[in-house]
Amino acid sequence: MEKIITTLFFLLTLDLLVAQQDLTLPGLVVEQNSKYRTGSIIHLSNVEIKSVSAKPQRSDANGKFTLVFADRPGGDVARIHAAKMVMML
Numbered sequence: 001m002e003k004i005i006t007t008l009f010f011l012l013t014l015d016l017l018v019a020q021q022d023l024t025l026p027g028l029v030v031e032q033n034s035k036y037r038t039g040s041i042i043h044l045s046n047v048e049i050k051s052v053s054a055k056p057q058r059s060d061a062n063g064k065f066t067l068v069f070a071d072r073p074g075g076d077v078a079r080i081h082a083a084k085m086v087m088m089l
Helices: 002-018 034-038
Strands: 023-028 047-051 054-058 064-069 080-084
Touching: 047 064, 054 064
Parallel strands: none
Antiparallel strands: 023 064, 047 054, 047 080
16 A cells, blocks of 8 residues: 555655746847848847737847747747837927
8 A cells, every 4th residue: 555655655756847938938029130231230129029829028239138938839830920019399
């Protein structure tokens, strides 16, 4: 009986260890063809980045962002939408 309880405890503990973790996807937002037009890559700041099952993010001053996906398997396809926010004065 003790062996069965120990085995059951081990299997439950193993299940918790195998549970999916949050996956992070780092990224960089740049202006398309900016290197060919200007000679240098233009990084875009304050761009809103969205994807299903990830919290929306904004790119920083260097164009970098990190999306965090919860409960998605690694290698799963993710569609990412980026939109530059235009300020109206």
